[in-house]
Amino acid sequence: MALTGSLAAVRAQTPPSPGFATAFSYLEDLLRESSPARARLRGIAPGKSERIELGHGVFAMEQVYDAKARADGFFESHLKYIDVQVVVEGEEVIEVIDVSRIVVKQVYNADRDLITYEDAAKASRLHVPAGEAAVFFPVDVHMPCLRPGEAPALVRKTVVKVPTFFA
Secondary structure (H helix, E strand, O other): OOEEEEHHHHHHHOOOOHHHHHHHHHHHHHHOOOOHHHHHHHOOOOOOEEEEEEEOOEEEEEEEEEOEOHHHOOEEEOOOEEEEEEEEEOEEEEEEEEHHHOOEEEEEEOOOOEEEEOOOOOOEEEEEEOOEEEEEOOOEEEEEEEOOOOOOOEEEEEEEEEEHHHO
8 A cells, every 4th residue: 555644654654674774764865955865856957867776776766857747647556666756846746546446558567667557537646745755565556747736847856666575
């Protein structure tokens, strides 16, 4: 089941493991206003992303983008990694639905750790403002990066990938 809320609340609900410990240590640093990690994220140009190796098989994808209209999004899930998504600046909407309630569109691509799905009208909508987190396990099909309103909105975000074997 997906977890959402403040970083502290989400951390309290994840299992204690080396993977999650590595992820949350990085995230706490990234959320500090004056940290080098925060400066690095602020230095990424819109439309670009950067992979940061964190150790223990954990890595982060730091991203800067304009949140998109729902029509431009797609549902996805992963088998090898659990996503810990944190909006650092801006805000977005993420839709989420249990894997048992949605139809596979593209079967698992092991190179990309990605399954894509048909649209689902009955997904839950999560509003994720700056500083909040969402954790998606393999059963949590999600559509991230959506605009909270009609206007484009710049988002600075990180997605930490925690190997499922460390969960």
